[in-house]
Amino acid sequence: MFCEREPTDDGSGIQWNRAEKFYDPTEWMHHLIDHFLKPGTTARGHPGFEHFTFDHVLNGVIDAVGAEEGDEWQLIVQNNTVTTVEPxxxxxxxxxxxxxxxxxxxxxxxxxxxxxxxxxxx
Missing domain, CATH: 2.20.28 (Rubrerythrin, domain 2)
Incomplete structure (x- = not known):
């Protein structure tokens, strides 16, 4: 399992790491929010996460284009809720x-x- 998301340099967001392809982006966004970012995440209290705040609320839109013609969609995160929309x-x-x-x-x-x-x- 490889996640092609990484923190921005200033730590205020997450970004694509420019890997060739990004598989399962909706599932990955759910995983990042549920395990590392939102209040009450599953990583809280585990070794290596002592400096995590676990208090993030994500909001944003990712415009996505797949390899096939017409494979376009948006991943929308609103208050840590992830949805996808096709045009x-x-x-x-x-x-x-x-x-x-x-x-x-x-x-x-x-x-x-x-x-x-x-x-x-x-």
Missing amino acids: ERGDPDRMCEHCLRIVRSEDASCCADAETTPLWPA
């Missing part, structure tokens, strides 16, 4: 930049003064 053809759904919720219309937003961005580039 729909036609007008793209949008995402609130504040809370990462999906909104269905370009002029709709769920948070006051928050911008929305397309889930998929036009």
Whole structure:
């Protein structure tokens, strides 16, 4: 089992380590959150993890492209909950930049003064 995710230099995030391919990214994200990052993780109290804080809440979006044509999707993490979304053809759904919720219309937003961005580039 090889995880192609690593901490950023400043420790504020995780990033792809540029390995050739990244297999099972959704499962890996679940594993990292459940075992090392969120409160109450399974690694707490084990040797080698004395300096871990186990208090992280992850939020973010990863745009993914597979080897085959049309193999595109997004891995979305919102408050440590992992989901995947495949693009729909036609007008793209949008995402609130504040809370990462999906909104269905370009002029709709769920948070006051928050911008929305397309889930998929036009």
